Amino acid sequence: xxxxxxxxxVLWLGVLFVLGAATPRxxxxxxxxxxxxxIDGVASWQAAGDIGALxxxxxxxVVVPSGPAPTLVAPPVAFASEEAAYVRLRxxxxxxxxxxxxxxxxxxxxxxxxxxxxxxxxxxxxxxGFFRTVWVxxxxxxxxxxxxxxxxxxxxxxxxxSDEPIAIESIGVFAPTVLTGLRVAWAAxxxxxxxxxxxxxxxxxxxxxxxxxxxxxxxxxxGIVALLGILTIGAAGWIRRATASxxxxxxxxGIVIVAVAVLSVSGVYLEVDAWRIERAVFGxxxxxxxxxxxxxxxxxxxxxxxxxxxxxxxxxxxxFFGDDAMRHIVSNRVRYQFYPIxxxxxxxxxxxxxxxxxxxxxxxxxxxxxxxxxxxxxxR
Amino acid sequence: MTAAxxxxxxxxxxxxxxxxxxxxxxxRRAHPSLVAGAAFGMGVALVGFVLAVIPVIGLxxxxxxxxxxxxxxxxxxxxxxRSRRTAGVASNGVVPALPVGWGWRIVWWVGVIALGLKVAxxxxxxxxxxxxxxxxxxxxxxxxxxxxxxxxxxxxxxxxAGSPNYPLGMSLVELWVAWFQGSWDDTGFKILLPGVxxxxxxxxxxxxxxxxxxxGALAGTWLAAGLPFLVQHATDAYxxxxxxYTTLAASVFLWRYARSRARGDLLVASWLAAFGVWTKxxxxxxxxxxxxxxxxxxxxDARAGRRPAWADLARFGAWxxxxxxxxxxxxxxxxxxxxxxxxxxxxxxxxxxxxAIVAFTARELWQSANxxxxxxxxxxxxxxxxxxxxxxxxxxxxxxxxxxxxVFVIVAEGTKMYDILLHGVVWxxxxxxxxxxxxxxxxxxxxxxxxxxxxxxxxx
Numbered sequence: 001x002x003x004x005x006x007x008x009x010v011l012w013l014g015v016l017f018v019l020g021a022a023t024p025r026x027x028x029x030x031x032x033x034x035x036x037x038x039i040d041g042v043a044s045w046q047a048a049g050d051i052g053a054l055x056x057x058x059x060x061x062v063v064v065p066s067g068p069a070p071t072l073v074a075p076p077v078a079f080a081s082e083e084a085a086y087v088r089l090r091x092x093x094x095x096x097x098x099x100x101x102x103x104x105x106x107x108x109x110x111x112x113x114x115x116x117x118x119x120x121x122x123x124x125x126x127x128x129g130f131f132r133t134v135w136v137x138x139x140x141x142x143x144x145x146x147x148x149x150x151x152x153x154x155x156x157x158x159x160x161x162s163d164e165p166i167a168i169e170s171i172g173v174f175a176p177t178v179l180t181g182l183r184v185a186w187a188a189x190x191x192x193x194x195x196x197x198x199x200x201x202x203x204x205x206x207x208x209x210x211x212x213x214x215x216x217x218x219x220x221x222x223g224i225v226a227l228l229g230i231l232t233i234g235a236a237g238w239i240r241r242a243t244a245s246x247x248x249x250x251x252x253x254g255i256v257i258v259a260v261a262v263l264s265v266s267g268v269y270l271e272v273d274a275w276r277i278e279r280a281v282f283g284x285x286x287x288x289x290x291x292x293x294x295x296x297x298x299x300x301x302x303x304x305x306x307x308x309x310x311x312x313x314x315x316x317x318x319x320f321f322g323d324d325a326m327r328h329i330v331s332n333r334v335r336y337q338f339y340p341i342x343x344x345x346x347x348x349x350x351x352x353x354x355x356x357x358x359x360x361x362x363x364x365x366x367x368x369x370x371x372x373x374x375x376x377x378x379x380r
Numbered sequence: 381m382t383a384a385x386x387x388x389x390x391x392x393x394x395x396x397x398x399x400x401x402x403x404x405x406x407x408r409r410a411h412p413s414l415v416a417g418a419a420f421g422m423g424v425a426l427v428g429f430v431l432a433v434i435p436v437i438g439l440x441x442x443x444x445x446x447x448x449x450x451x452x453x454x455x456x457x458x459x460x461x462r463s464r465r466t467a468g469v470a471s472n473g474v475v476p477a478l479p480v481g482w483g484w485r486i487v488w489w490v491g492v493i494a495l496g497l498k499v500a501x502x503x504x505x506x507x508x509x510x511x512x513x514x515x516x517x518x519x520x521x522x523x524x525x526x527x528x529x530x531x532x533x534x535x536x537x538x539x540x541a542g543s544p545n546y547p548l549g550m551s552l553v554e555l556w557v558a559w560f561q562g563s564w565d566d567t568g569f570k571i572l573l574p575g576v577x578x579x580x581x582x583x584x585x586x587x588x589x590x591x592x593x594x595x596g597a598l599a600g601t602w603l604a605a606g607l608p609f610l611v612q613h614a615t616d617a618y619x620x621x622x623x624x625y626t627t628l629a630a631s632v633f634l635w636r637y638a639r640s641r642a643r644g645d646l647l648v649a650s651w652l653a654a655f656g657v658w659t660k661x662x663x664x665x666x667x668x669x670x671x672x673x674x675x676x677x678x679x680x681d682a683r684a685g686r687r688p689a690w691a692d693l694a695r696f697g698a699w700x701x702x703x704x705x706x707x708x709x710x711x712x713x714x715x716x717x718x719x720x721x722x723x724x725x726x727x728x729x730x731x732x733x734x735x736a737i738v739a740f741t742a743r744e745l746w747q748s749a750n751x752x753x754x755x756x757x758x759x760x761x762x763x764x765x766x767x768x769x770x771x772x773x774x775x776x777x778x779x780x781x782x783x784x785x786x787v788f789v790i791v792a793e794g795t796k797m798y799d800i801l802l803h804g805v806v807w808x809x810x811x812x813x814x815x816x817x818x819x820x821x822x823x824x825x826x827x828x829x830x831x832x833x834x835x836x837x838x839x840x
Contacts, residue, residue, distance in 0.1 A: 194749075198612055199509075210808050211608040211749045219749055226753035227760045233829050234764030249830050256757065256826065257599070263752040264606030268494075271501050271611060278509045 031079040033151075034172035037061040045072040045171075048152065052163070059092075060169035065157055074151040074171070081106060081148050085139035085176035086184060089122070089153075090169035092131045097122035097155050097166075102136050105150035106143065116143030122155070126196045128280025131169050133192075135184045139176060191266065195273030200281055211270070222259045229255030382561055386568050389560035390575050393423030393553075396454045400426075403461040404644035414586025414632065418648060420579035421629050424572070424622075425655035426450060426457070427556050428549035429703070432533070432658075440531040443559035466642035484595055491598045495581055495605055502614040503574035507567060509615070516617035519543045521569060524554035528564050535714035544716045547707055549658030550619045570617050577614035580625045581605055584820060587632040592827045600823025603757075604816050609750030609808060619659050620809045626656035627666040628816040631776045634670060634696070638677055638772035641689070646696050654700040658707070662813060665787050667700040669780045676775050720795045727794035737792050737801065741785065744807045751815060757822045765825050777821035781814040 035042050037060040047054045050067025063070055087102055103117030120136045138144045151173075155166060174180045198211060232252030239245040397419035401407065407415050430453045431446055439445045511517045519542050526537040538544035554569035561568050584604055588597035604610065613621040633649035636642070653670055656663035674696055678688035710716075745755040758781070768774055788810045792801045800806045 198608075210804070211612060220747070223746065223753045223756040227756040230757055230760030230764060230826070233826070234760075236829075237764075246830075253826065253830050256753075259753050260603060260606060264602060267606050267608045267611070267752070268498065270608060271498070271505070275501055275505050278505055281509075 032084055032173045032175055033074070033077045033079065034170065035074070036170040036172075038169060043075045045074050045153070047071070048073045057167070059167045060090075061167070063155070063166045063168065065155070065163060065166070068157055070155045070157065070166075072153045072155075074153075076149060077151060077173075078147060078149050079173070081139075081144045081146055083175055084148070084173045085137065086174040086180060087136045087138055087151075088170075088172045088174055089134045089136070090131045090171075091122055091134060092125040092129065092167040092169070093122050093155075094125060094164040094166075095157075096124045097157065099156050101154040101156070102138070103152040103154065104138070104144070104148050106146045106148050108146035114143050114145070116141060117152075123193065126192050126277060127200050128277045130192070130277065130280070131167070133187050135187050137184075189266075191270055192273060195270045196277055198270060199274040199277035219263070222263055226256050226259040229253070229259065382565075382568070385560040385562065386557060386571050389557040390420075390571055393427050393450075393556075394420050395423065396426055396450065397421065397423030400454070400457055400461055401648070403458050403465065404647065405465040406644060406648070409466060409640070409642070409644075410636070411586040411589040413582045413589060417579045417582025417584075417586055418629055418633070418652070420575060420582075421626060421652050421655065422648065424553050424576075425549070425626075425651055425658070426454060428552050428655060428658055429453075431552040431555065432548060435533045441527055441533065441555070442531055446556060446559060461644070461647065464643050464647055466640070466644040488594050488598055491602065495598075495601065498605060498611065499574055499578045499581065499614075502577055502611055503571065505615040506570040506574050509567075511567070511570065511617045515543065515546075516619075519546060520551050520619060521554055521617055523548060523551040524558065524569065525564055527551070527555050528558050535716065538714070538716065543719060544714075545661070545711055545718055547658050547660060547663070549655055550622055554617070570615075573614045573617060573621060576622050576625045577611065580610075580621075580628065580816060583625070583629045583632055584816065584823075587635070587820065588823055588827070590636075591824070592831070596823075596827045596831070600820070600827060603754070603823050604819035606752050607750065607754060607815055607819070608752070609748075609812060610815060613812060618809070620812045623656050623660045623663055623666065624813050624816050626652045626659060626663065627670075627780075627813055628820065630656065630666075630670055631673075631780065631817055632820070634674055634677075635772055635776045637674075637692075638776070643692075643695065646692055650696045650699045653696070654703045657700045657703045662810070664700075664704055665784060666780070666813065667697075667704070669783045669787070670776070671697050671700075672783065673775045673780055676770075676779075677772060680770060680775075720791070720797060722791070722795055727790065730793050730798070733793050733798055734789075737789055737798070740801060740807060741789065744811055748808065750808055751811070754815060754819055754822070757826075758818045761822050761825050764829075768825070773821060773824050777817045777824070781818045781821070784814045785810070 035045070037044065037056060038058070044054065044056060044061055047063075047070075049069065049071040050065060051063055051070045051072070052066030053062075053064040054072075055062050055064075063072065098121050099119050100122045101117050101119050103115065105113060105115050107113050118136060118138060118141055120134065122134055123132050125132060153171075174183075194211060229252045232255065233249050234252075236245045236249035236252060239248055398415070400422050401415050401419050406418075427446075427450055430450045431441065434441050434445050434449055439449075511521055522542075523538060523546075527533060530537060533548065535544070550572070553572060557569040557572065558564050581601055581604070585597050585601040588600040592600070610621065610624070630649045630653040633645045633652065637645040637649065649670070653663075653667045656666050671693070675693055678690060678693060681688040711718075745751065761778075765774075769778075788797075788807075792798050797806065
């Protein structure tokens with residue numbers, strides 16, 4: 001006999017409660033430090049080198065670099081290393097920071113002080129200025145021992161450095177709980193990067209780009225699970241007892257539904273994320289009337305302008321597609337001379353499409369360029 | 381005001397299509413969702429066909445001539461469809477709903493609202509970003525823009541836009557939207573794509589609802605709605621999603637024909653398949669495959685001792701063949717060459733490409749995030765239900781997937797499409813054309829495997 005659905009709901013809630021209660025917790029969670037720089041009163045980290053300015057803004061702690069390796073030091077801390085497994089950063093960097101270094105000073109059980117750290121990569125910010133979440137696993141380091149009493153962060157920006165500010169929304173130390181593990185696993189899917197690619201497919205060529213998960217392993221497992229589910233349904237047909245056959249078939253269907261549902265939910269998450277990014281990049285309203293058209297724009301002029309250093313102002317994103325001849329773009333079309341150029345009055349970005357990327361003197365890795373709008377108007 | 385005109389540009393074809401289906405008495409024989417989903421395609425196809433004829437008869441392609449011609453053609457079609465109507469109510473059976481309790485009703489409503497939000501999200505995304513895809517931008521909508529300004533269709537216009545051999549159906553419908561807006565807008569016409577997405581969901585739900593209860597039909601719809609790449613295509617102006625829609629809707633109505641033998645169902649299938657031909661070159665492959673499936677159904681009829689209605693093969697094929705022939709003649713007249721040269725020697729000389737193509741196909745189907753677990757389910761379905769290979773549902777939804785992919789494997793092997801394939805810009809789109817078919821087939825097979833007797837309720 002089927003149990004009423006509210007009985008099942010109560011049962012599921014009970015299981016979730018038991019699981020939650022069974023989650024291991026840090027011995028003294030309050031000792032594990034977290035800095036949310038959006039909250040007034042939270043102490044800032046201190047500049048320790050190559051930092052021109054360090055300020056608190058509504059977007060967090062903003063670091064303006066002045067050298068190749070801006071360095072920050074946390075206020076003094078004191079917590080047992082076994083209470084923490086991860087350090088999480090919510091950070092926004094205009095460029096990828098390879099070799100970022102999270103350092104710490106610890107005192108081991110014998111009283112010896114050790115300085116150590118781990119390197120990691122800070123990915124480029126999501127288009128539209130969205131922050132990235134970076135989880136750094138510290139528990140695997142053999143030097144993550146004893147009591148931790150100092151933390152520091154180095155952001156190596158390369159030989160030539162950069163003056164583009166890096167914003168840090170929060171830095172937190174996290175205990176090795178099941179919940180933390182789930183959060184790390186979720187972040188490892190890098191769905192925000194996938195959504196970024198869906199929203200502004202800068203590298204797209206002659207097609208809507210495939211939806212690509214940065215890490216496809218869970219996705220691959222879901223496919224295998226779904227396959228097993230449907231094979232289970234098939235196997236149910238071999239069972240002679242009707243009741244057992246029905247139950248096995250339903251179990252198989254349940255497996256399929258769970259696999260489909262989980263990926264469908266992740267799909268919805270991606271769509272919402274892509275929508276957020278598109279709003280930020282393309283202007284934020286949904287009215288097509290906000291577009292002003294720049295028919296007849298001379299792309300050769302634009303390309304030349306791109307090579308100049310221009311004062312700051314409204315910015316544009318320039319995308320170059322294909323490798324066909326430039327003449328296709330600048331031919332003498334009187335009325336609709338060049339089609340796909342449009343400016344949105346409220347937008348920070350302008351999209352320009354050309355076919356011959358080399359003409360613009362940029363490398364393929366640098367196709368998103370900020371330039372003032374007037375350069376484009378001037379070339380009309 | 382502009383937004384209202386954009387909505388009107390989409391609503392008018394929907395109403396025209398709906399009245400055509402009502403003329404066929406389909407509103408009494410099919411689930412309302414299926415009628416609504418097909419109505420959008422019927423109306424859009426009407427616009428796409430009619431606007432192409434206007435320059436041929438020497439009239440300028442303007443808003444006045446366009447709307448007047450569409451209404452005239454609609455009136456003529458109403459007379460035709462009323463003569464083809466199939467009398468009766470639910471001749472092929474709309475399955476009553478499950479005796480669901482409040483729990484399932486909540487599930488159903490949550491699922492339906494989530495589907496609606498998904499379409500709304502796609503519409504919002506489509507309308508607040510410019511056209512980005514290359515062909516969408518510099519071929520399809522550029523042709524529409526040229527036609528908007530020049531008020532005609534000519535070889536020069538098509539050549540300017542590039543890829544002049546691409547069919548014009550959806551470009552003409554984009555032109556239609558621009559007329560309603562009153563000026564050219566590089567974003568407004570994108571409303572068509574979320575419209576197609578909604579129509580696709582309605583067709584899937586309505587088609588499944590004719591054999592399953594509301595929960596089963598909704599679950600099957602989500603099998604397609606959860607495909608990320610399908611939804612992503614509703615946010616730009618490529619025409620792969622419209623082709624996927626026409627292919628699926630034509631198959632749903634052929635499947636209905638297999639059960640009802642109603643000429644009205646065949647007419648709808650033919651009309652939608654014809655618009656597939658007029659939407660993309662690949663529509664001709666979809667049509668040929670559907671024609672083969674219908675032929676197989678009639679052969680099975682003959683083997684079962686029933687008298688096959690061979691003339692229905694011609695009835696289904698006539699309209700798509702006419703569209704294909706007319707477009708081929710126009711291209712020949714204008715000296716437009718195909719973009720793929722197909723020669724027998726090409727196929728024989730490149731057999732060594734096959735392993736790479738098969739590997740590429742396997743990667744797209746099994747390792748791409750575009751399709752969730754659809755292809756795992758499809759492959760598992762083949763293993764589990766292989767004995768049902770000759771069922772109508774397999775003829776119209778499963779075999780077309782295999783045949784279409786097979787055709788493109790062969791084309792990729794023997795033509796320059798191989799290079800395009802390796803660039804990764806074509807195969808996911810080909811798979812999109814058949815993904816809704818695969819989802820529909822899996823949904824039907826899964827549902828029938830666990831189906832239990834159903835009774836009527838008010839839900840769904």
